[in-house]
Amino acid sequence: MVEQSLEFCNIVKSFPGVKALKGISFRAEGGRICALMGENGAGKSTLLKILSGDIQPDEGCLKINGEEHHFLSPHQSIKSSVSVIYQERQLVPSLSVMENIFLEDMPVGKLGFINMTELRSKTQEILDTFGLPIAPTDTVGWLSVAYQQMVEIMKAYRRDSNIIAFDEPTAPLTDKEITILFSLIKKLKEKGKVILYVSHRMAEIFQISDDIVVLKDGSLVKTLLTSQTNEGELVKAMVGRDIGDTYANLKRNDKIGDVLLEVNNLVTDYVDNVSFKLHKGEVLGFAGLIGAGRTEVMRAIFGADPIRSGEIRLEGKPVRFKSPSEAVASGIALCPEDRKEQGLVLKRSITDNVSIPVLSKVKKGLFLSRKTENDMAMNAVRKYSIKTPSADKQVMQLSGGNQQKVILGRWTSEKMATKILILDEPTKGIDVGTKAEVYQMVCDFAKQGIGVIFISSELTEVLNVCDNIIVMHNRHITGMLTREEATEELVLQLAMKD
Amino acid sequence: MIRNFLVKKVVRNNNFTLVLTLFVVLFVFQMINKNYLSLGNIRNILNQAFVMGTLSVGIGCLLICGKADLSSGAIGMMGGLIVTFLLNWGVPWPLAVLITLCAGAVMGSLNAFFTNVLNIMPFIATLGVSSVIAGLGQVFTNLQDIPIYNKSFWVLGSKNFFSTLPLPFLITMVLLLAYGIILKRTRFGRQIYMTGGNASAARLAGINPKKISTILYINSGAIATIAGILTASRMQTGSPTAVLSYNLDAITVGVLGGISFTGGTGSMSGVFIGILLFNSFKNGLVIAGLDSYYQPVASGILLIAALILDFYRERSRLKALRAHEKLG
The missing domain is CATH 3.40.50.300 (P-loop containing nucleotide triphosphate hydrolases)
Structure with a gap:
């Protein structure tokens, strides 16, 4: 297996009135989960959008396995085996699981008709790999939010994406669903994929990530190894100051009335x-x-x-x-x-x-x-x-x-x-x-x-x-x-x- | 510094762009035909403008509230017929006008019923109402124009001030001014903007969106009959084909004047300039010697142009939103 890697090289991006990214460079390795952290406005989503080809950087480039890339459209990004999974899912709710997973690449028979048997068996294969209890023919719109997200991930897996980025995937999920999601992400990791993971939830980051990249106001503040850091250090890096114990300083009301x-x-x-x-x-x-x-x-x-x-x-x-x-x-x-x-x-x-x-x-x-x-x-x-x-x-x-x-x-x-x-x-x-x-x-x-x-x-x-x-x-x-x-x-x- | 700031503010103002365009249009057609800006032709332009102008007041308020109205033209037409029948039965004109206004309100309440009680999409509901009323107009008249014999009623449509300002257009202007003030300065006006901007947020903040749009549909019906009454007076006939075609034009001038198709923004001052721009352009084409069959073509082109303009305005808004929101 070829060692996968993704490198951001000096990415600069400005929006009218704001410099969103001020020269970000870092490297994510295959088989490791790299968490992106930062306050709102730090530049995490902008970075993901550049990765997905949704927007183009003013300066800098992406290197995939050492090869330079400039994505001009989401299509090019997908072709280079990148999948970005956003919070707002990009699925067609009225179609089935299998149709969604193979949306732009349906197996077609001789006469140009879709080969439903093949579509179903191929989808079942993928679902089995990850042990998901849904059927290929289920309608996506009827699945819970969590399983819709799984379908999205299956889609990325089916495309054989080597780089998969998640934008706050757990926000709409319950704890049980998060467990399922994490086991899925870990399986992708075992397969040697490069995984970027954006989240606001501290506990999650420590549970799942291997590396942490901290952004603040469009700059890279720190790169940490998850195993060698703690919440305090991370928060300090994110806000640029020690907010101490937020709760201990609360001035609470002690007079409860009628x-x-x-x-x-x-x-x-x-x-x-x-x-x-x-x-x-x-x-x-x-x-x-x-x-x-x-x-x-x-x-x-x-x-x-x-x-x-x-x-x-x-x-x-x-x-x-x-x-x-x-x-x-x-x-x-x-x-x-x-x-x-x-x-x-x-x-x-x-x-x-x-x-x-x-x-x-x-x-x-x-x-x-x-x-x-x-x-x-x-x-x-x-x-x-x-x-x-x-x-x-x-x-x-x-x-x-x-x-x-x-x-x-x-x-x-x-x-x-x-x-x-x-x-x-x-x-x-x-x-x-x-x-x-x-x-x-x-x-x-x-x-x-x-x-x-x-x-x-x-x-x-x-x-x-x-x-x-x-x-x-x-x-x-x-x-x-x-x-x-x-x-x-x-x-x-x-x-x-x- | 301060001057710079002011200049920027004026230039960014949507109305400024419209006024500038209006001057360009006036200048170009004046170059083509020296009679374009004569008193007589200005009176012509204003006389052509009042129908869509009046309709655009009611429709404009609904658009700001995020609701479509495709029935105003038909309601206006029916208003013209009702006032004609009443006058020819010998009802004194002030009373006939009053009754017609009430009838307009009733027709408008049909739209409110279908959209707010039965929850039918406004676009479809008002289209249906429009079709029914337009059809009934033809049934009542056998598609014949009906002359009006009450001479004191004719004054409404034919009186001119300073030999250039027709009374109907003056009424349009008064309506625009009154509704402009209601929109910008009263509680009800603010509620219209908030409902149009985000109905579910407005509801959770204590506004009753259905109540607002019900009032506006009834209002739009009544205002539409004003257009019908003035047209009947000016033509001295009740016609089953009058006013009908101005519905789309009224939407066009609204969007042209800066009302967002998605609701929540826009003003009556913008609509006013939109009316002048639209009619100067349409009249200019005739003055320039183009066949009058080109007028619907011109209307269509202007509507599409207005929508493209709206699209770009909305996109720049979204861009601002993205730039500030999605950095994180």
């Missing part, structure tokens, strides 16, 4: 028999695997999804919101998990996005008061140090962390007078530094007497930020723990309890 929200036996199309209480000034965590029904509970309370039965009491009074606008009017705020699709109007300014729920309160007579609105937005910009030249900037031009702050600014303005703040995965896709800021903000909200519901799939975060933790599994609540009694093992047990 019951604010009481949910009794809530049943919807997506959750069964959910009951819990939220107090003033409490940070109530919702832990569990993805798909456990946490988001769905909140959407029902918020009036976004219909409720079948059950009782909701807000400050003792029974309520049943028919639409989110009623919930908002009662002082309940929801920051959805998918910021861009559900949270923000990206085309509009920071001001527009901050004032949206309280427009009736920024009116002066018939018209909106621009001054009041602008003051509101500037308040949010200052309070949460949102990085922007002005409040008129379109939200799409902000980074993920700053976008999240805009939503928080929207729901915590004085005019909104939020009583209950529901945060669904508020730190998803946010860099380490901003995460720490968000944690402190959450505690500050609690200090103001707001009841905060904190949904997160990151265990350490739930364990350290929340006062009480509710664990959900398979549409219902499996347990409730206080911060003192909660441990990672205990939460995980509950999260997987049947």
Whole structure:
């Protein structure tokens, strides 16, 4: 077997106004898993896009097995046996597994028809190699997210790609699925492939990688051997400073007040028999695997999804919101998990996005008061140090962390007078530094007497930020723990309890 | 420094490009034919402009809200017929106009019902409504024009100010101004932009997107009948073929004027310049001696040009998005 290798040689790439990559050089060997790490905006995705031929570097080149390459299109990249597997899967959901795997290279018979028997047997062979419990004829759109990702990997394997790059592959997966994915990646590694692996999750990196390349602001900061480093050193390299123990420095609220929200036996199309209480000034965590029904509970309370039965009491009074606008009017705020699709109007300014729920309160007579609105937005910009030249900037031009702050600014303005703040995965896709800021903000909200519901799939975060933790599994609540009694093992047990 | 900044801001402004294009169009046709910018021809241009101009107010608001409307032309046509019937039955014209406006609102509410209650795609739903209403118009009239005998009603369409500004176009301008202010300065206007920009995010932020688009469909129906009433008054007849063809033109001037086809951006000032540009161009072709059969060709070309422009605007937006978002 020829020793495979991939080398980035002095890659430079600029976008209008930003230098995304400032001369990156490193080498990845076959049969090893090389992790790319860095905060948001460090340049990881740009690097992968250059590898896939999606964009072209201004300077520098790629060397595959020592041979120089300049990819002008994704097609050329694939031809040079490179596969990049993005978070957004590039599959045709209405077609079967085998058709997707052989999409651009179907076995064809003499008359030009597709040879279905051969297609099926070839696909089965590949599936068997990796021991996947799916059938070649299954429709891809009906598979779980995890298996769709597997199909994507099979596609790369079928092309006989020698270089396979993963862009945050575990983000949509449950722990069980991650285990399957990892065993797959390890098999690819054994076959001598060059594997690049981008992820934000620290634990994963240590579990799977052999080498770690740390990027920061478009430059390569450090190359580490996974076996010879630790989390502390890695975080330090990523943020360029020692953030110490993020959680130890949290200034927490210690005065928890009366019951604010009481949910009794809530049943919807997506959750069964959910009951819990939220107090003033409490940070109530919702832990569990993805798909456990946490988001769905909140959407029902918020009036976004219909409720079948059950009782909701807000400050003792029974309520049943028919639409989110009623919930908002009662002082309940929801920051959805998918910021861009559900949270923000990206085309509009920071001001527009901050004032949206309280427009009736920024009116002066018939018209909106621009001054009041602008003051509101500037308040949010200052309070949460949102990085922007002005409040008129379109939200799409902000980074993920700053976008999240805009939503928080929207729901915590004085005019909104939020009583209950529901945060669904508020730190998803946010860099380490901003995460720490968000944690402190959450505690500050609690200090103001707001009841905060904190949904997160990151265990350490739930364990350290929340006062009480509710664990959900398979549409219902499996347990409730206080911060003192909660441990990672205990939460995980509950999260997987049947 | 400051001057530089201002210049940049003005140049980047979409309306600036449009005004510049408008001047180029005016200049070129004036070179071709000396009568192009005569008072009489300007009056002609404005008289041709008011129908699509009026329709574009209602359609424009819907486009900003991210909704298509292909039925305004038909509703306008029906409005012209309704007002004609009412007048010929002896109803005094102010009352006839009022009733017609209400009828327009009712026809608009059909669109709202199909799109918001039955969740049919706006494009298809409004196309269906348009077809039904246009057909009914032909059934009611046997495809004959019906003369209007109420002379006091004729004034609406024939009065001119300063011998160049026809009353119908003045009404269009007033509508554009009023809706421009509603869009930019009121709570409802902001809700339209937010709904068009991202309906699901707007909903979770306490806006009721269905309510917004329902109001806008009803509104668009009523405004469409204004175009029909003014056309009937100007022609002194109710015609089952009037206004119909202006629906597409109204969409064209909207997109030309900077309303994104995907919703969430655009302004009435842009639409106004779009109307002037579109009609100056169309009229110029006639003045330059081209056969009037070329007019639909010109409309089509302008629509495609507007969409290409919209595509590039959207792409530069996406580029900005990518540059800032996907570095990590």
